[in-house]
Amino acid sequence: MKIAFLTDQYVTDDKNEGGVGNYLAKMGAALSKHGHHVEVFALVNHPHNTTIVNGITIHSIKKPDSILFKVLKRLILYLFSQEAYENINTIIYSYILNKAFEKRDKNIKFDIVQSTNYPQTGFFVKRKQGRKHYLRLSTSRLLFDKASFKKIKLSQKITEKIDLHCIRKADHSYSPSQFLSDYFEKKYALDISVVRPPAILYIDPAKKIPFNLPKRYLVHFGILGFRKGTDLVAEALEKAWKSNPDLKMVWVGRYSQDIGTPIHEKLEDTKERLIWIDHQPSSQLYKIVSDSIASVLPSRADNLPNTVIESLLLGVPVIGFSNASIDELVIAGKNGELVPSNDTDALAIAMIQAWDENKDWLNGNMTHLPVFDEMQAEQAVKNFLELESQ
Structure with a gap:
């Protein structure tokens, strides 16, 4: 199958410690190893380029940094707030990603496109016959920000509303954990599947590290x-x-x-x-x-x-x-x-x-x-591809 992932982070970017990026590297590698064609559309801070890593085609889509965009940012910050800017920024980034994806889809004709709700990269993804849109839930702003002692602001409430909109218009939505799935089910009466990620390390541990550590820690x-x-x-x-x-x-x-x-x-x-x-x-x-x-x-x-x-x-x-x-x-x-x-x-x-x-x-x-049997690469790939039947 031909599968596309829309994301704002990936392990080849300059900020590669994010959970979403690490998950995509592992799931992408597992899908590719099992014979599927995988392409990632990732927002980055460096110029556009396309590379192939572990059998995965990665399209790096540069975030906008034109003078007009910077002026618009300052205007929004002046008239509203940082939070309002972040909400608008998310929509802009989603549009840029979707535009690049749809252009590529005309030639590839993907079977599945997966977006995330961190941020809402699938906001502009349209339903298309023969193509499924999966949405992977990575967070709930209201739930996670509360755990971070952040004051819940209007922007977070709006973001969660956008999440709900994206969930309802996707063909299928899933979470890696029962914890987050239960949250959306109890709070919003949404049926969120649970699909575990592949439990693999896409890179081996280094043999040495460039600094001294205690013998035991x-x-x-x-x-x-x-x-x-x-x-x-x-x-x-x-x-x-x-x-x-x-x-x-x-x-x-x-x-x-x-x-x-x-x-x-x-x-x-x-x-x-x-x-x-x-x-x-x-x-x-x-x-x-x-x-x-x-x-x-x-x-x-x-x-x-x-x-x-x-x-x-x-x-x-x-x-x-x-x-x-x-x-x-x-x-x-x-x-x-x-x-x-x-x-x-x-x-x-x-x-x-x-x-x-x-x-x-x-x-x-x-x-x-037993949970790690479900997370073996072959089984994780099977569960992902069979999401529609769950």
């Missing part, structure tokens, strides 16, 4: 911020140090914009015990994670996070909260530990137990879970 990685529970990891870490002052931890990733002062800078006496490393290429990140004792990934709200999947694929158990879709990947005592949401005392205890190697799931003794 716990790791927290990805986007660092409130929704991902970085502040709670810091709080639990301070509690764990009271009884285990030699416990060491490595954080890898960029801070989300709403954080303000980086959280690790607020902790006292952390130079030797807590090491922060900025965003790394996937191969180096995988090396750092694979060398750790366990990953600490206590998201407040999430959507089957890539960080958890990648950690488990690298043979590293996960400590997280017993909700937010992490419990769809981790079973306490089998491949990690789950503690009640926002309970930093329990999180600290779990970190101490991992550090002291006081759990059966450590040192490569994790139990294989």
